[in-house]
Structure formats: structure tokens, C-alpha cells
Amino acid sequence: MKNLVSMKDLSVEQIMAILKQAQLFQEGASSQLEQNYTMANMFFEPSTRTKMSFEMAERKLNLNVLPFEAGFSSTLKGETLYDTVKVLESIGIDALVIRHEQNNYFESLIGKVKPAIINGGDGTGNHPTQSLLDIYTIWQEFGTLENIVISIVGDIGHSRVARSNADALTRLGAKVHFVCPPKWQGEFEANNDFDEVIDASDVIMMLRVQHERHDGVSTFSKAEYHNAFGLTEEREKRMKDNAIIMHPGPFNRDVEIASELIECDRSRIFKQMENGVYIRMAIIEMILKGRE
Template sequence: MNNLVSMTDLSAEQIMAVIKQAQLFREGAISQLSKSYTMANLFFEPSTRTKMSFEMAERKLQIEVLPFESGFSSTLKGETLYDTIKVLESIGIDALVIRHEENNFFESLIGKVKPVIINGGDGTGNHPTQSLLDIYTIWQEFGTLEDKVISIVGDVSHSRVARSNAHALTRLGAKVRFVCPPQWQGEFDAINEFDEVIESSDVIMMLRVQHERHDGNTSFSKEDYHEAFGLTIEREKRMKESSIIMHPGPFNRDVEIASELIECNRSRIFKQMENGVYVRMAVIEMILKGRE
């Protein structure tokens, strides 16, 4: 693994290697990196969870983090992403985490620049470390993904989380179902009635309604969407006793999920965020050690 831009970069064996290394870090394992490194996190879209999680992971690995603020960078003067990366390469950056609004932004970089590239999210395309932390959270809960029924519910067509998980969860033996309004299913084969999957799901993974990608054309009021496709208190009561709730965040309270359920006993939403640090530590260390 020289870079990580898509879950298709990883075999099932590599995915599980990341998960097991993340678990070792959770248990207190010390980084095995044999030299010092410098990284930067280039986020051209808003982020709290992913950006801060990566920075925490980097600091736990004793990596020097060079601050980068897209709002004060030369990209505002017309500098291309490639040229920005070449500047950072020239001053000695070893690895970069990049989030960008353009799908597949990394295609102009891989094989052309020296720093490691880790995709922190590209448009509506990929979010590999989110998928890995989701997998880790499910594995942590059940000890396996084999035959687990995972229902991903919400704004599917605009979700890079849905796309990344679609590739990975199936390869690990899970049964993945998508649930959404017909106008938001895109290329996915989706179920259009949420109530059909409640009782049979081991994991219900809610997705944020991404209003910023709808060009102002959203056909639901918040109340109507919550009633039709939200995880309401009434729906939660019908879930299997052992099933869990997940959400990549940020969440819209009382839109895709009832506010009372965000921290309920079966919610693993904040556990996902905690797990993200260990997963990102594992990804960074495995890539950098591969280059030593």
C-alpha cells in the first residue's frame, strides 16, 4: 500500500490488517516507525471529524504536522492542486491527507509526486478511512462481518461513504442494502421503504442529507423526510435487540435521526469517531513503513 485513495486499493486481507493494527493501537501499542516524518492535511472542504482525527493520529505517531489552511493558500490565486503538492514536496513533506470537492482529484497526483497521498474524501466519490473505521466499529461489535446485514439509509447518491462501504463491506462477507428516496438512489439498487429493513438489520447506518449537493432542489421538508426515512424512536424500538446504529457525521438532529437516539445504548456514533483515530494511525503507519 503506497497510497490510499479508494477502498478498491485494498484487498480483504489488507483491510483486516488495518483493523487488527488499529486494535493494537487501541490497546496501547507503540508506533514502529523508525524515522521522523512530516505531514500536512489539505482540506478544501469543511471537516471536523476527519481533519481533527487525522491530526490526532499523526501526533500520536510522533509525526510533525505542518499547518495548512486552504483559505489562505495560493490556490485562491489560481495555483493548481498539483502545483501546490509540488511546493509541499519541495519543502520536504512526506505525506499528505487531502479532501477535495473534485471527484478523483488524486488521478493528477498518483505516480507524479513523491509524498504519500491519503484521500480524506473526494466529492461524492470515495472516503476510504471512513469506510475502514466503519468496518472496525462493526468488527469490534460482532467479531466478524460475515453474513451481517447492513442497511445504509439516506442520501445515497451523494454519499462517498456509501460508495466506499459498498465496495468493502461486501468483500468482507456482509450483506449491504441501500435505502433511500427514488430520486437519491443514483446508480445504486435501492429499497425505497425504510420500514422494510428495520427488523432484519444488524447495522443501520444513517447518512446525512447533503443539501449542499442538491443545487437547492430538495423535495422533502425536514419533517416529511424524518417521517419517511429518518430513524425515529418508533423505528428504533423495532430493531433487533443486538443491532446497532451508526452515522458518519455530521448528523442533522431530528432529520435523519431522532435527537434522542444519537447517544442511546445501541448508538455507536461517537465510538466511530473514537475508532477513526486508531484506524488512521494504522493506515499512516502501514503506508510509511512500507516506504522505509
């Protein structure tokens, strides 16, 4: 694996290898990288979880991390993403994590630049590292993905998380259902009634309402959305005894999920964030070792 821009880049065998390596890192294993590598994290959209967990992963792998601030870069002067990456290539960067508002931004880079490209999220397209940490969290919980019923609920049409998970979870044998308002389902087949899926789900994965992608048009009030498509305390009581709650974050309290449920016993939301560090360590090591 030379780059990771989409879950479609990974076979089932590669996904499982990443999960197992993440588990080893979580158990205290050391990095097996033999060279001294330098990385940079290029985030052109706001991020807390992805950006900071990548930086933590890089530091745990004893990599050199070169700071990059999009708001102070020459992209503000009109420099293209390709030219910026070529600059970083010229000064010796080995790998880049890139988040960009443009879907498929990586098409201008793959095969044309030397640094490895890891997609930290592209527009409404892909978010492979989030998908992998989600898969790892479910695998930790149930020991398998086979026949696990996963309901992904919320702003489906605008969600790169939904797109990445739809492909990967299905290939791993999970049964994936989507729930959202009709106007937000995009290309997905979706159920428009949350209450129909609660009782049968092993995993309820809530998604953030992406107000910034709705062009300022509000379809629901916060209360209306919470009542119709939010994980309320009443809905949580109907979940299976061993079912878990997930959310990629950031979460809007009392919109897609009741504030009281964010840290309840079922919640794996902060566990997902913890797991993100180990998954990203595994991804980085796999990519860099493939270049040794």
C-alpha cells in the same frame, strides 16, 4: 501500500491487517516508525471529524504536522492542486491527507508526486478512511463481517461513504442494503421503504442529507423526510435486540435520526469517531513503513 485513495486499493487481507493494527493502537501499542516524518492535511472542504482525527493520529504517531489552510493558500491565486502538492514535496513533506470537492482529484497526483496521498474524501466519490473506521466499529461489535446485515439509509447518490462501504463491506462478506428516496439512489439498487429493512438489520447506518449537493432544491421538508426515511424512536423499537446504530456525521438532529437516539445504548456514533483515530494511525503507519 504506497497511497490510499479508494477502498479498491486494499485487498481483504490488507483491510484486516489495518483493523488488527488499529486494535493494537487502541490497546496502547506504540508506533514502530523508525524515521522522523512530516505530514500536512490539505482540506478544501469543511471537516471536523476527519481533519481533527487525522491530526490526532499524526500526533500520537509522533509525526511532525505542518499546518495547511486552504483559505490562505495560493490555490486562491489560481495555483493548481498539483502545483501546490509539488511545493509541499519540495519543502520535505512525506505524506498528505487531502479532501477535495472534485471527484478523483488524486488522478492528477498518483505516480507524479513523491509524497504519499491519503484520500480524506473526494467529492461524491470515495472516503476510504471513513469506510475503514466503519468496518472496524462493526468488527468490534460482532467479531466478523460475514453475513452481517447492514442497511445504509439516506442520501445514497451523493454519498462517498456509501460508495466506499458498498465495495468493502460486500467483499468482507456482509449483506448490504440501501434505502433512500428514488431520486437519491444514483447508480445503486435501493429499497424505497425504510420500514421493510428495520427488523432484519444488524446495523442501521444513517447518512446525512447533503443539502449542499442538491443545488438548493428541497425534495422534502425536514419533518417529511424524518417521517419517511429518518430513524425515529418508533423505528428504533423495532430493531433487533443486538442491532446497532451508526452515522458518519455530521448528523442533522431530527432529520435523518431522532435527537434522542444519537447517544442511546444502541448508538455507536461517537465510538466511530473514537475509532477513527486508531484506524488512521494504522493507515499512516502502514503507508509510511512501506516507504522505509
